[in-house]
Structure formats: C-alpha cells, structure tokens
Amino acid sequence: MKDILLQVAQVLTVLLLSPLLHGFIVKMEEKVQRGQGPSILQPYRDLWKLFHKTQLVPETATWVFFAAPVVAFVAMMIVPMLIPVLTNFPLPLSDMGDILGGGLILTLGSFFILLAGLDTGQPFGGLGSSRAVMLGILAEPTLILVFVGITFLDHSMLPFVANHLLAQNPVAYWSPAHIFLIFAFLILLTVETDRLPIHSTIPYEIYMIDEARILEYSGPLLALLKWASWMKQFILYTIFLNVFLFPWGLSMSGDLGSVLLALLIILAKYGAVGLFMVMVDTVQSRLRFYRYQEPLALSFLFAVLAIVADQL
Amino acid sequence: MLIFHLGPLASSLFSLLAILALVLSFVMLGSHWLKNHVYAFSAESWVIAAISASIGYYGHYPELYLIAALSALFRGTLLPYLVLRLVKRLNINREFTPLLKPSSSMLLGAALVIFSYEVARRLGIALNLADNIAVLALTCMFSLKLIGFLMMILRSEAISHILGLLVIENGIFLGSQIIVPGMPALLELVIIFDLVTIVMAFGMLVRYLQSHAGTTSSRGLQKLVG
Numbered sequence: 001m002k003d004i005l006l007q008v009a010q011v012l013t014v015l016l017l018s019p020l021l022h023g024f025i026v027k028m029e030e031k032v033q034r035g036q037g038p039s040i041l042q043p044y045r046d047l048w049k050l051f052h053k054t055q056l057v058p059e060t061a062t063w064v065f066f067a068a069p070v071v072a073f074v075a076m077m078i079v080p081m082l083i084p085v086l087t088n089f090p091l092p093l094s095d096m097g098d099i100l101g102g103g104l105i106l107t108l109g110s111f112f113i114l115l116a117g118l119d120t121g122q123p124f125g126g127l128g129s130s131r132a133v134m135l136g137i138l139a140e141p142t143l144i145l146v147f148v149g150i151t152f153l154d155h156s157m158l159p160f161v162a163n164h165l166l167a168q169n170p171v172a173y174w175s176p177a178h179i180f181l182i183f184a185f186l187i188l189l190t191v192e193t194d195r196l197p198i199h200s201t202i203p204y205e206i207y208m209i210d211e212a213r214i215l216e217y218s219g220p221l222l223a224l225l226k227w228a229s230w231m232k233q234f235i236l237y238t239i240f241l242n243v244f245l246f247p248w249g250l251s252m253s254g255d256l257g258s259v260l261l262a263l264l265i266i267l268a269k270y271g272a273v274g275l276f277m278v279m280v281d282t283v284q285s286r287l288r289f290y291r292y293q294e295p296l297a298l299s300f301l302f303a304v305l306a307i308v309a310d311q312l
Numbered sequence: 313m314l315i316f317h318l319g320p321l322a323s324s325l326f327s328l329l330a331i332l333a334l335v336l337s338f339v340m341l342g343s344h345w346l347k348n349h350v351y352a353f354s355a356e357s358w359v360i361a362a363i364s365a366s367i368g369y370y371g372h373y374p375e376l377y378l379i380a381a382l383s384a385l386f387r388g389t390l391l392p393y394l395v396l397r398l399v400k401r402l403n404i405n406r407e408f409t410p411l412l413k414p415s416s417s418m419l420l421g422a423a424l425v426i427f428s429y430e431v432a433r434r435l436g437i438a439l440n441l442a443d444n445i446a447v448l449a450l451t452c453m454f455s456l457k458l459i460g461f462l463m464m465i466l467r468s469e470a471i472s473h474i475l476g477l478l479v480i481e482n483g484i485f486l487g488s489q490i491i492v493p494g495m496p497a498l499l500e501l502v503i504i505f506d507l508v509t510i511v512m513a514f515g516m517l518v519r520y521l522q523s524h525a526g527t528t529s530s531r532g533l534q535k536l537v538g
Contacts, residue, residue: 297415
C-alpha cells in the first residue's frame with residue numbers, strides 16, 4: 001500500500017513541481033540579465049489562465065491535432081513511474097519498463113507533437129517540425145549510446161541499479177566511463193530541453209525550434225502541451241541527477257519524513273542544475289542552425305569514449 | 313609489461329588521465345584556431361607529465377619524477393611557447409582550408425578510437441596482458457598516433473603539421489610510460505631534446521617558406537612559384 005502511494009507521489013512530484021522549475025529558470029535568467037523577471041509561480045498562473053480559455057481549432061486540423069497534447073501529457077506521466085524520483089528502490093510498476101523503454105516513451109511524446117506541427121499544414125509548424133526532426137536525428141544516437149553506456153557500467157537496464165552502483169561505489173563513480181557519460185548527457189540535456197546554444201530567446205517564429213511546432217494551439221490543449229514540455233524538462237533533470245550526477249539524497253526507507261527530506265534535497269539540487277543551465281544560456285551565443293552538429297558530435301564522441309573506456 | 317599491481321582507485325585515476333589526454337587531442341581535432349591547438353597540446357603534455365609522476369609514485373620508480381618534471385617543462389611549456397611564437401610571427405590565426413568540417417573530423421576520430429581499441433584488445437589477448445590498464449594505454453597510444461596522422465592529413469598549414477607530429481610523439485610517450493615504466497631515463501631525455509631540435513628546425517623551415525614562397529600552406533605550395 002505504501003509503495004503504491006509512493007508511486008503516485010512520484011508522478012505527482014513531477015506533475016506539480018515541473019512548472020516551479022521552469023518558473024525558477026526563467027526568473028533567474030531575467031535576474032542575470034538585470035531584469036526583474038516574472039514571479040516563480042507565473043507558470044502555474046499561465047496554466048490556470050489557459051485552462052479557462054476557449055479552445056480554438058484550425059479548420060484543417062485532424063484527429064492528430066487533438067490526440068497529440070494528450071499523448072504527450074500521458075507519456076510524461078508514465079516515465080516518472082520508471083525512474084527514481086523520490087525513492088532509490090523500485091516501486092510496484094517500476095519494472096514494467098527499463099531505461100531504454102523510458103527513453104522511447106519520451107520520444108513518443110515528442111513524435112506526436114511533431115505530427116501535430118505538421119498536421120494543420122501551416123508553414124511555421126512544418127518549419128519547427130523539420131528543425132526538431134533534424135536535431136532529433138543528431139541527438140537520438142547519442143541518447144541510445146548513453147543508455148547503452150550506463151548499461152555496460154552496471155550490467156543492468158534498470159535505472160535503480162545504476163543509482164545504487166554509483167552511490168555506493170566511488171571507483172565506478174569516478175571512472176572515466178561515468179564522467180564522460182555525464183558530459184554526453186549534459187549536452188543532450190541542453191538539446192532536449194531547448195536551451196542555448198540550440199534555441200533562441202527571441203520570441204520570433206523564424207528562430208524558434210520546439211516552440212514553433214505548437215503555434216497553432218490555444219486554450220486547454222496549449223496548456224497541456226506546455227505542461228508536458230515542462231514535465232519533460234523535469235524528467236530529464238531527474239534522470240541526469242538521480243541516475244548520473246548526484247545519486248545520493250533519495251529516500252531509502254520510504255517513510256514520510258525521509259520522503260519529505262528527499263523532496264527538499266530535490267528542490268536544492270534541481271535548482272543548482274537550473275542555475276547552471278541559466279549560466280549556459282547567458283554565456284553561450286546562439287549557433288547557426290547548421291552548426292548544431294558540432295556540440296552533438298562532441299556529445300556523441302563522449303558517449304563513444306565512455307563505452308571504450310568502460311570496456312577496459 | 314606493467315610489472316606492478318594497481319589498486320582499483322589508482323587504476324581509475326590512470327584511466328581517467330589517459331582518456332583525458334585522448335579528449336584533449338580531440339580538442340585539437342575539433343577546433344580550427346591554431347592557438348587552441350597549442351593550448352590543448354600544452355594541457356595534454358601536463359596530463360602526460362602527471363601520468364609519469366603518478367606511475368613513479370605507485371610503482372616506485374624515482375627516476376620518473378625527473379622525467380615528469382622535464383616533460384612538463386619542455387613539452388608542456390617550452391614547445392608550446394616556441395610554437396605560439398611561430399604562430400604570432402606568421403600572423404596565422406586559424407586553419408582556413410580544412411578538408412573536413414570539425415564535426416566530421418571528430419566523428420572520424422571516434423571511429424579511429426574504436427579501431428585502435430579493437431587492435432589493442434587483440435594485442436592484449438595475444439600478449440596475455442592481465443591488467444586492463446595496459447590495454448587502455450595501448451588504446452590511447454594507438455588513437456593518439458592515428459589522430460596525429462589525421463591532423464597531418466586533414467590540415468594543410470605547416471604549423472598544424474608540427475602539432476600533428478608532436479601529438480604522435482605524445483602518444484608514444486604516454487604508451488611507453490604506462491607499459492614500460494622502467495624505460496631507461498637516458499632514452500627519454502634524448503627523446504625530449506630531440507623534440508626541441510625538431511621544433512626549432514621546423515620553425516626555421518616555416519620562416520623560410522614564408523619568406524620565399526609567401527605561404528606556409530602545403531596546398532598553396534602545390535602551385536609553381538617562380
């Protein structure tokens with residue numbers, strides 16, 4: 001019974017804290033640029049507002065237009081069951097998919113948003129979708145290689161095993177294989193969460209990548225899409241932190257106190273990585289679109305080196 | 313072949329340092345600014361000096377401390393200084409005529425790493441190398457050499473050719489440090505001084521090219537100059 005409640009709590013954590021993370025990053029970005037910035041709670045207000053608006057649908061839209069936000073949202077709610085968000089031990093449904101399965105479900109969500117961008121036949125949606133596909137083609141092999149690399153390291157496909165191994169074994173933690181996997185995943189994180197140098201802060205359709213796919217949406221469906229993209233960011237941070245970079249600080253027993261403590265630690269460490277991303281966003285200049293292959297080639301290289309180093 | 317046994321943390325340290333040297337050679341492969349090449353080469357030499365020193369510490373080879381200090385001084389400081397002076401004198405900031413884009417050359421480098429891993433693994437099986445560190449050192453050695461060759465092939469500036477040669481040399485030095493740590497100190501000293509001579513000679517050659525042919529790019533030299 002307690003395990004089931006914990007599993008529900010994991011999903012709720014991702015669901016409820018992801019807008020907070022996004023709000024924090026936006027606020028800090030503005031602060032760094034000497035602006036005031038919106039409140040940290042602004043994403044919640046945005047969601048509230050969008051859910052109370054009228055739903056407008058383009059005439060050319062088909063069922064894909066309605067299905068995409070729901071599929072993306074549900075996919076982002078399935079993944080937190082598979083990965084260690086609050087507890088470092090597997091929960092009842094955690095073994096229904098491994099780390100590769102989680103990656104595939106994340107990709108399914110992005111795939112449906114891509115289809116939705118193409119569905120209405122508007123030029124900007126198509127533009128955004130084609131750009132996102134190109135980035136996806138470049139990023140996907142690295143994602144698979146990173147997962148394969150962590151599998152070689154701990155001889156298991158379950159993220160919980162990797163978490164245990166890295167938390168308890170300093171030799172594995174400081175091995176070159178693991179350190180290169182961290183670097184490779186960090187570059188992937190900037191790509192998948194649409195940060196600089198991949199994305200532009202200018203809110204203008206020509207420069208958009210991920211945002212351009214959802215320009216046709218309004219009202220509750222837009223709210224679902226935005227929420228799904230924030231959840232995706234939160235989930236990727238979770239995999240990066242709780243599996244790769246900082247496997248400590250999760251609840252070991254599953255008691256209420258330790259879960260609350262784990263929640264506090266989560267707030268602290270996600271905030272730290274968020275600040276790092278703000279730094280990347282501010283320091284890096286935006287690359288031309290056809291130079292995106294360079295950071296991605298670097299990330300691929302790190303993943304290959306990690307696997308080679310791991311075989312030794 | 314690697315006589316002494318290493319603890320797990322020490323072997324983790326060794327593999328980290330060896331792979332760090334490999335990554336720095338990829339920095340040289342991926343960047344087109346000559347200054348970055350020189351800095352990366354300098355950092356790589358310092359890493360190799362650190363490997364020598366730590367092998368001296370764990371394997372009790374006191375003469376390796378001397379080698380480490382000398383290689384940090386010569387490879388890590390003097391050679392980069394000379395090459396940087398050359399870069400400044402020639403007024404060449406970046407390689408303008410690469411055959412491949414940085415990302416493609418990095419991918420080619422990754423393929424070479426996998427190839428050299430395969431070679432090193434077979435060698436390890438054939439020679440019955442018990443310790444994985446030896447295989448790792450062989451991998452890093454072969455890949456550094458191949459990446460040096462790649463740099464010499466893909467780039468056309470004379471300075472890139474020097475740096476490619478130095479990377480190959482660094483690779484040999486790294487491998488020999490780990491695999492045959494007790495290699496006579498005299499031999500190592502000779503190699504280090506050889507390198508200084510090579511860079512000096514290259515510097516003179518490059519200046520001669522610049523003053524007589526007006527270019528230091530090997531692609532420019534294919535045309536006849538009257």
